[in-house]
Amino acid sequence: MKKIILPLVVILVFGISIYSVVDYNKNKSKDSDIAIKENSKTNSTGANTSTSTVKDSASANPSSTMKSTDADKIAALNFKLTDLNGKEVSLSDFKGKKVFLNFWASWCPPCKAEMPDIEKLYGQTKDSDLVILAVNIGDAKTTAKSFIDNNKYNFTVLLDSDQSIATKYNIVAIPTSFFINKEGNIVSTIKGGMTLEQMKINISKL
Structure with a gap:
């Protein structure tokens, strides 16, 4: 068994x-x-994972492309560019001041749309410790200067003709703005056009 x-x-x-x-x-x-x-x-x-050029991305709706990042502060990369008058300007020149760093181009509709508010901000803060640096990407000097002169803008414009600084800052869409505190750290990043109020909100974080 x-x-x-x-x-x-x-x-x-x-x-x-x-x-x-x-x-x-x-x-x-x-x-x-x-x-x-x-x-x-x-x-x-x-989401589309393909790489887009700066020019292709610029046509997006500013309100839909705007993103803010308040993560750990990152040191802003130093650079040296010339302004519309041929004067060399370095980011490090403004250590100890707040910096509103904006990347733009004359062919970019969202960039042009926010420019009047950047000018208003400049008029309200030009005597303060805030510095506005508008870095033009890719335009010829004559094109950028004509655009600025025709619109009577007074904030500082720097020329990144070969887009080398835009590359260092990983710019894939414009306008893109960085708000940098007095210690030289990036406190927030905005992708897309902003209103004057939105600019002031980000400046208040510095």
């Missing part, structure tokens, strides 16, 4: 083991299928 029971027990245990492995593989397969479907769904409906 024991001789008959022992083989049955072995067969039963073996059968249970096979079922468990098969069942696990089936569940794993289902999980994989679900994961593949979810990834497929994400890729078909999620």
Whole structure:
């Protein structure tokens, strides 16, 4: 009797083991299928992961592209550029002052839309410890100067003709603005056009 029971027990245990492995593989397969479907769904409906040029990105709606980051403060990279009068200006020249650093171009509609408010801000803060630096990306000096002169803007404009500084600051869409505190740290970053009120809110964080 024991001789008959022992083989049955072995067969039963073996059968249970096979079922468990098969069942696990089936569940794993289902999980994989679900994961593949979810990834497929994400890729078909999620954000575009392709790299866009600055010019292509500039046509986006300013209100939809505006993002603010108040994460850990990051030291702003120093740079040296010339202004419209040919004078060399370094970011480090303004250590101990608050800096509103704006990247723009004359062909960018959202940039042009926020310029009047930047001029208003300049008029209200020119005697304070706030410095406004508007870095023009890619335009020829004559183009940038003509744009600024025609609109009677008075804030400081710097020329980044080869876009080397824009590259260092990872600019992929314009306008993009950085608000830098007196210690030279970036406190917030805004992608997209701003109103005067939004500019003041970010300045208040410095």
